[in-house]
Amino acid sequence: xxxxxxxxxxxxxxxxxxxxxxxxxxxxxxxxxxxxxxxxxxxxxxxxxxxxxxxxxxxxxxxxxxxxxxxxxxxxxxxxxxxxxxxxxxxxxxxxxxxxxxxxxxxxxxxxxxxxxxxxxxxxxxxxxxxxxxxxxxxxxxxxxxxxxxxxxxxxxxxxxxxxxxxxxxxxxxxxxxxxxxxxxxxxxxxxxxxxxxxxxxxxxxxxxxxxxxxxxxxxxxxxxxxxxxxxxxxxxxxxxxxxxxxxxxxxxxxxxxxxxxxxxxxxxxxxxxxxxxxxxxxxxxxxxxxxxxxxxxxxxxxxxxxxxxxxxxxxxxxxxxxxxxxxxxxxxxxxxxxxxxxxxxxxxxxxxxxxxxxxxxxxxxxxxxxxxxxxxxxxxxxxxxxxxxxxxxxxxxxxxxxxxxxxxxxxxxxxxxxxxxxxxxxxxxxxxxxxxxxxxxxxxxxxxxxxxxxxxxxxxxxxxxxxxxxxxxxxxxxxxxxxxxxxxxxxxxxxxxxxxxxxxxxxxxxxxxxxxxxxxxxxxxxxxxxxxxxxxxxxxxxxxxxxxxxxxxxxxxxxxxxxxxxxxxxxxxxxxxxxxxxxxxxxxxx
Numbered sequence: 086x087x088x089x090x091x092x093x094x095x096x097x098x099x100x101x102x103x104x105x106x107x108x109x110x111x112x113x114x115x116x117x118x119x120x121x122x123x124x125x126x127x128x129x130x131x132x133x134x135x136x137x138x139x140x141x142x143x144x145x146x147x148x149x150x151x152x153x154x155x156x157x158x159x160x161x162x163x164x165x166x167x168x169x170x171x172x173x174x175x176x177x178x179x180x181x182x183x184x185x186x187x188x189x190x191x192x193x194x195x196x197x198x199x200x201x202x203x204x205x206x207x208x209x210x211x212x213x214x215x216x217x218x219x220x221x222x223x224x225x226x227x228x229x230x231x232x233x234x235x236x237x238x239x240x241x242x243x244x245x246x247x248x249x250x251x252x253x254x255x256x257x258x259x260x261x262x263x264x265x266x267x268x269x270x271x272x273x274x275x276x277x278x279x280x281x282x283x284x285x286x287x288x289x290x291x292x293x294x295x296x297x298x299x300x301x302x303x304x305x306x307x308x309x310x311x312x313x314x315x316x317x318x319x320x321x322x323x324x325x326x327x328x329x330x331x332x333x334x335x336x337x338x339x340x341x342x343x344x345x346x347x348x349x350x351x352x353x354x355x356x357x358x359x360x361x362x363x364x365x366x367x368x369x370x371x372x373x374x375x376x377x378x379x380x381x382x383x384x385x386x387x388x389x390x391x392x393x394x395x396x397x398x399x400x401x402x403x404x405x406x407x408x409x410x411x412x413x414x415x416x417x418x419x420x421x422x423x424x425x426x427x428x429x430x431x432x433x434x435x436x437x438x439x440x441x442x443x444x445x446x447x448x449x450x451x452x453x454x455x456x457x458x459x460x461x462x463x464x465x466x467x468x469x470x471x472x473x474x475x476x477x478x479x480x481x482x483x484x485x486x487x488x489x490x491x492x493x494x495x496x497x498x499x500x501x502x503x504x505x506x507x508x509x510x511x512x513x514x515x516x517x518x519x520x521x522x523x524x525x526x527x528x529x530x531x532x533x534x535x536x537x538x539x540x541x542x543x544x545x546x547x548x549x550x551x552x553x554x555x556x557x558x559x560x561x562x563x564x565x566x567x568x569x570x571x572x573x574x575x576x577x578x579x580x581x582x583x584x585x586x587x588x589x590x591x592x593x594x595x596x597x598x599x600x601x602x603x604x605x606x607x608x609x610x611x612x613x614x615x616x617x618x619x620x621x622x623x624x625x626x627x628x629x630x631x632x633x634x635x636x637x638x639x640x641x642x643x644x645x646x647x648x649x650x651x652x653x654x655x656x657x658x659x660x661x662x663x664x665x666x667x668x669x670x671x672x673x674x675x676x
């Protein structure tokens with residue numbers, strides 16, 4: 086799918102798109118263009134910056150057709166989960182990027198924008214339905230896996246403040262730090278005195294209420310919900326007995342203080358007056374810090390992970406941009422530890438670490454990373470053409486190492502050429518290149534090349550690839566999801582055709598144990614086909630009820646041939662909710 090670049094939200098009404106929330110254009114505008122908020126005085130001057138990145142979901146798989154917005158500009162991700170928004174109106178110390186797609190919670194990132202292209206990834210989290218209630222009825226819902234419990238008193242309102250009557254879907258999930266770092270990606274907050282703060286997060290959780298038609302609901306005034314969350318054992322020793330409560334304002338893009346939670350028998354107990362992302366967090370005074378990362382020759386190091394921590398502050402990661410710069414909010418008047426390493430691989434090998442600070446004002450420093458025999462600098466360049474032979478003027482090139490979805494480098498292409506200045510681990514001797522042309526709505530094949538250190542010039546690349554294999558599936562009434570890359574199919578042992586995200590945290594693996602598969606099979610026929618589910622990494626196995634029927638119409642008995650079939654059925658998730666699934670397989674045998 087083509088993604089649109091730098092479009093005004095005033096045109097949103099002409100786009101056919103299904104989102105969880107039915108917002109008007111004025112409601113969609115972020116706080117970047119809302120001068121009525123006095124907190125905006127902290128952001129500095131207005132500037133324009135270009136943003137690009139990838140939106141992903143479970144197992145870091147790319148997610149397409151996601152609505153990505155910055156202020157009054159928006160775009161949609163393509164099939165690789167990539168978005169580009171050029172010349173977005175942001176602030177010197179504040180840029181708010183949001184991502185929305187039906188079947189997923191709204192996600193966002195708040196960053197300090199840097200010069201050049203800002204690479205900002207966002208991870209979406211499948212909505213987790215824990216039950217359904219009805220207005221006028223008091224009911225308690227508990228997610229024992231997440232250690233959360235909420236009692237709703239039965240009075241609800243629509244977003245316009247009017248009374249709501251009818252069935253209410255209750256979504257509740259606990260959010261871990263890894264998800265937080267990409268899912269709403271900020272520790273930036275405003276306390277009750279409208280002062281800037283940085284949050285030390287103890288527990289983060291999300292409550293969302295929806296009406297019968299998917300509309301967002303809120304708790305009626307005077308009917309606050311009772312809530313409790315079991316404190317993580319790693320946090321329990323330092324957990325305050327009384328801790329401030331904060332909610333994430335999805336319009337403004339930062340946390341706001343509201344209420345307190347009490348520690349009782351290892352649980353934080355409080356009341357909630359709205360559906361939102363909430364956190365039990367300790368506020369710290371804050372300033373911004375920009376770190377310029379260079380090598381011993383004074384050259385900037387791009388795509389290096391910069392992690393800043395202190396005794397009172399959780400680890401926070403940012404990637405350096407093309408200029409070698411990474412910026413973030415830090416606690417003031419504290420000695421900080423900075424760990425710098427070459428992206429998210431090399432066995433988490435830290436290239437360099439040192440102590441810095443303390444700081445009490447917005448600051449900028451430079452750190453020189455010494456050379457290391459385990460890290461190799463590379464330049465990769467080439468020309469990118471559309472299928473008709475014209476230089477690509479609107480597109481990008483993605484460089485990856487193997488099948489690791491966490492390790493990739495992204496370049497926008499505007500003049501038909503691209504160049505990467507990257508570093509790699511010694512054990513990565515080759516790389517994959519994928520180009521995508523928005524001009525032609527076409528991509529290249531996923532081609533592999535060997536590094537010719539220190540410079541690698543790849544052959545001219547053309548965007549003529551049309552995918553042959555695919556797996557399509559649909560959960561409930563969610564939009565269809567299509568996969569046409571990275572599909573592995575075979576006929577030895579437990580052969581996996583594909584790992585499918587079913588929403589609500591469940592995964593579906595389709596595989597076989599026999600060579601002969603033609604015909605109709607069910608999950609009751611364990612000798613021929615198996616269906617495996619996974620929920621947030623924990624096997625659900627026989628404890629989860631499910632039934633599938635698989636009709637295999639063609640089997641690839643030779644490598645390079647296709648296996649074809651359809652499947653349909655249902656499964657019941659950990660919350661006891663029934664979901665229907667249907668899909669189609671057209672996969673090339675790889676082994």
